[in-house]
Amino acid sequence: MIDIPSPAIAVVGRHNSGKTTLIERLIAELVSRGLNVGSIKHHSHRGFDIDIPGKDSYRHRAAGASETVIAAPGQVARIKTVEDEVECSELVRSMPNHDIIVVEGYRKSGLPTVEIMRSGNEADHRAAQLFVEAARKGLPLTTDFTQLGREIDRGVPAEGEFSAAADAAAKMPSTNTVAVVTDIPEAREAAEIYGIPAIGLEDVAALADFLGEHYVRPRVSVVIQAGGESRRMGQSKATVPFAGRPLICRLVERLAPVADELIITTNEAERLGFLAEQYPELDIKLVPDAYKERGALPGMYTALSSAKNPYVAVVACDMVFASPRLVVAEALAMHESGADVVAPANKHGFEPLHAMYRKDGCLEAVHARTERGEKRVQSFFDDPAVMVLPFSQDKVLEVEPRGGCFINANTPEELARIEQSYLGE
Structure with missing residues (x-):
C-alpha cells in the first residue's frame, strides 16, 4: 500500500x-x-x-x-x-x-x-x-x-x-x-x-x-496513455503480454492506489473491455483520442480534457516501472509550489510522460499549441502563463532509490529484455 x-x-x-x-x-x-x-x-x-x-x-x-x-x-x-x-x-x-x-x-x-x-x-x-x-x-x-x-x-x-x-x-x-x-x-x-x-x-x-x-x-486523476497499435511494437502496447498478462494490467495495479480517478486513453476500447470485469472497483474510464492526429501533445489534450480532478498525472503505458510514489511526490510538490507542471528533469531534458499537470493551468496552453500543429509535449512548457517546476533527478532517486521509473519498451526485443530483468529480480 x-x-x-x-x-x-x-x-x-x-x-x-x-x-x-x-x-x-x-x-x-x-x-x-x-x-x-x-x-x-x-x-x-x-x-x-x-x-x-x-x-x-x-x-x-x-x-x-x-x-x-x-x-x-x-x-x-x-x-x-x-x-x-x-x-x-x-x-x-x-x-x-x-x-x-x-x-x-x-x-x-x-x-x-x-x-x-x-x-x-x-x-x-x-x-x-x-x-x-x-x-x-x-x-x-x-x-x-x-x-x-x-x-x-x-x-x-x-x-x-x-x-x-x-x-x-x-x-x-x-x-x-x-x-x-x-x-x-x-x-x-x-x-x-x-x-x-x-x-x-x-x-x-x-x-x-x-x-x-x-x-x-487535491484530487488526482491518473491517466495512462495507451493510444492504440504501435508500429515498432507490432501490436498494441496495452495488450502486449508481460509476465504472462497484458502490460496494461501491470500499469493499472501499480497506479490505482494513488488515483482518485483512473483514465486510460485508447482508440481500442473494445479490446480493453476486460478491464472493467477484472477491476470493477476502480471504475476505469476508457477515453478515445480527442484529435485524429497522433502525437504526444494531442494525447496530452485528451488526458487533461477528460480528467475531472484538478491534478492530472500522465503516464505512458509502456513505462513498466511507473512509480506511484513519484506520482504522490509530484502532487505534493505541485501543492506546495503552486506550479502548473511538475516534470522530472535531468541533463537530457524533461520526462513529460511521468509528470503532474494542473488542469486549469495547462489545458488552454496545450489546446493552443495542438491547434498550431505542435506534437511534442514540451512545446507548451515555454508558455509564459505556465509555471513549470523541474523535479530533479536527485529528488526522483529520493522517492525511488532504485530508479527505473522512466524505462519504456518500444519494440518486442526491448520488452523481452525488461521482462527478463523483471523476472530475474
Whole structure:
C-alpha cells in the first residue's frame, strides 16, 4: 500500500474560545462533502487516559505494558507510553491517507493556523483589541504582543478596556495564521488590514470552502496513455503480454492506489473491455483520442480534457516501472509550489510522460499549441502563463532509490529484455 501524506491545519485560540465546538461542526461539514477527515487534539496536561479502569486493556497497561492495542471490528485504538510529548508533525506523519487533518491546539507546531476569537469570551475580546491596535499601527505579525500589551496597560487605567491586555498576548495571530474566525468587529478589522481572510463565527460552510480551496488534499486523476497499435511494437502496447498478462494490467495495479480517478486513453476500447470485469472497483474510464492526429501533445489534450480532478498525472503505458510514489511526490510538490507542471528533469531534458499537470493551468496552453500543429509535449512548457517546476533527478532517486521509473519498451526485443530483468529480480 502507498501512503499519501495528509495535509493538516490547526484551529487555535484562547481558553473557552469555542475551538472544540467549531472543530466538531467543521469536521461534520467536511465529511458531508465526501472528505476523509482525521483529527488531533492537543491535551496540555499530563496524566490523561482514554482507557477505562477495570477493563482488560487497562489491566494490561496497569501491569506494565508500554503499548497496548485495542482492536475490534471497525475500530482500532493504540495507547502508548512515551518519554516526552510527541511533536505534532510526527503525529501528522503517522496519519496518512486523509484528505485533511484538523488539529485542535498546537499553536507552535508550524502548521497553518485558523484563529478563533469569540465575543462572549473576555480573553478573546482583549486579544482582539490588541490585534487591531497592532494592525492600526502597521506593526508586523512578528510583533512582540506581550510587550505591546504591557505598553497598552501602562497607558490605560486598570478599569479601562485595554486592562490586562498583556494576559492575552501569549496566544495571538502570527505569520502562520491563514484565517480568523470571529464575531468581534475589531478582530475582523485587524484581519482585513493584515490581508488575512476573516470568516464569521457561525459560517462553517465558508470555512470549509476556504480549507477546500487551499488546504484539502487535491484530487488526482491518473491517466495512462495507451493510444492504440504501435508500429515498432507490432501490436498494441496495452495488450502486449508481460509476465504472462497484458502490460496494461501491470500499469493499472501499480497506479490505482494513488488515483482518485483512473483514465486510460485508447482508440481500442473494445479490446480493453476486460478491464472493467477484472477491476470493477476502480471504475476505469476508457477515453478515445480527442484529435485524429497522433502525437504526444494531442494525447496530452485528451488526458487533461477528460480528467475531472484538478491534478492530472500522465503516464505512458509502456513505462513498466511507473512509480506511484513519484506520482504522490509530484502532487505534493505541485501543492506546495503552486506550479502548473511538475516534470522530472535531468541533463537530457524533461520526462513529460511521468509528470503532474494542473488542469486549469495547462489545458488552454496545450489546446493552443495542438491547434498550431505542435506534437511534442514540451512545446507548451515555454508558455509564459505556465509555471513549470523541474523535479530533479536527485529528488526522483529520493522517492525511488532504485530508479527505473522512466524505462519504456518500444519494440518486442526491448520488452523481452525488461521482462527478463523483471523476472530475474
